[in-house]
Amino acid sequence: EIVLTQSPGILSVSPGERATLSCRASQSVSNYLAWYQQKPGQAPRLVIYAASFRATGIPDRFSGSGSGTDFTLTISRLEPEDFAVYLCHQYLGSPDTFGPGTKVDI
Amino acid sequence: QVQLQESGPGLVKPSETLSLTCTISGTSISRHNWNWIRQSAGKGLEWIGRMFINRNTNYSPSLKSRVTMSGDTSKNQFSLRLSSVTATDTAVYYCASGDSFDHWGQGILVTVSS
Numbered sequence: 001e002i003v004l005t006q007s008p009g010i011l012s013v014s015p016g017e018r019a020t021l022s023c024r025a026s027q028s029v030s031n032y033l034a035w036y037q038q039k040p041g042q043a044p045r046l047v048i049y050a051a052s053f054r055a056t057g058i059p060d061r062f063s064g065s066g067s068g069t070d071f072t073l074t075i076s077r078l079e080p081e082d083f084a085v086y087l088c089h090q091y092l093g094s095p096d097t098f099g100p101g102t103k104v105d106i
Numbered sequence: 107q108v109q110l111q112e113s114g115p116g117l118v119k120p121s122e123t124l125s126l127t128c129t130i131s132g133t134s135i136s137r138h139n140w141n142w143i144r145q146s147a148g149k150g151l152e153w154i155g156r157m158f159i160n161r162n163t164n165y166s167p168s169l170k171s172r173v174t175m176s177g178d179t180s181k182n183q184f185s186l187r188l189s190s191v192t193a194t195d196t197a198v199y200y201c202a203s204g205d206s207f208d209h210w211g212q213g214i215l216v217t218v219s220s
Contacts, residue, residue, distance in 0.1 A: 001167075034206035043213050044151070049206035056208075087151060091205045095166040096141075096153035 002026050002090050004099035011104050019075040021102045023088035028068045032092035035064055035073045038085045038101070047086070048073060078104070108132040110201050110211035118195075118218050124188040128201030128211055135177050138203045140184045142175065145213070146197035156205075157184060191218045 003026040013019050023033065031051040036044035046055040048064035051071060061076040075082055083106055088099040114126035128140070142154040155165035157175045165173045174187040184201060198213040 032205075036207070043200055043210035044207070045210070046206060046208045049208070089151075089206070094164055095168075096156075098151040098153070100150055 001095060002029060002093040002097050004088055004090055004097055006086075006088060006099040006102045008102060009100070011102055012106070013078055013104065014106065015078050015080055017078055019078055019082075019104055021073040021075075021086055021104070023066075023071040023073070023099050025069045025071075025090055027093070029090040029092040031067050032090055033064075033066070033071050034089045034091065036087045036089065037082075038087060044087060075104070108203065108209045110203065110209055112199060112201055112211045112214040114214060114216070116215055116217060118191055118216060119220050120192055120218055121190055124186070124191050124195065124199075124216055124218075126186045126199055126201075126214065126216070128184040128186075130182045130184065130203075133203075135179055135182050135184060139205060140175075140177065141202045141204075141207060142186045143200045143202055143207070144195075144197035145200070146194075148194075149197075152197075154186065154188075154199075193218050 005024050007022045033051045035048040037047050038044040047058050052064045063074045065072050083104050085101045085103050087101045109131045111129045118124045140157045145151050157163050163175050172189045177184050196218045198215050200213045201211045203209045
């Protein structure tokens with residue numbers, strides 16, 4: 001099973017600042033990596049798929065990069081609605097696995 | 107607009123079978139792969155399995171012996187059965203579409219308790 005680790009666990013930032021989140025896979029997942037945003041009491045929402053493609057309706061302040069084992073989600077200028085938990089997910093190896101999440105906090 | 111809605115009992119007794127249905131609107135069950143995912147406080151997000159367009163299935167090895175997924179084209183629904191449940195199966199259960207989960211249901215809390 002491919003293990004995903006995310007860092008940092010908590011990222012404390014202010015609105016308008018840049019946030020950089022990391023996801024590392026225990027073996028290569030090529031570009032089969034997605035990022036989700038989850039707010040309390042809500043289902044996750046797809047933000048990035050195939051490592052670097054924004055999902056429908058996601059603003060361009062969100063960007064994803066990386067391939068193989070190291071991936072980054074960048075939020076260029078944090079808006080108040082961006083404060084949430086972000087999870088990465090690999091869908092190359094079976095079973096699909098998720099990272100533990102990074103909480104983006106004020 | 108694709109919408110997914112999970113339904114089923116919110117309380118299941120230990121050793122019994124959990125049965126959930128995902129009702130799909132805005133698209134056809136025959137056009138996408140479909141997934142069940144669960145989330146518990148102790149284990150985070152856990153992928154349960156996937157049903158492919160051709161109706162083949164792939165289950166998580168940790169749950170494979172207890173899971174069955176199926177689809178009903180006439181009702182545009184996708185179902186999960188998880189047998190022999192224990193307290194560790196208590197979680198919010200989600201259905202989601204695709205390989206990268208582009209649409210999710212709102213989730214349903216299932217508690218396993220006598």
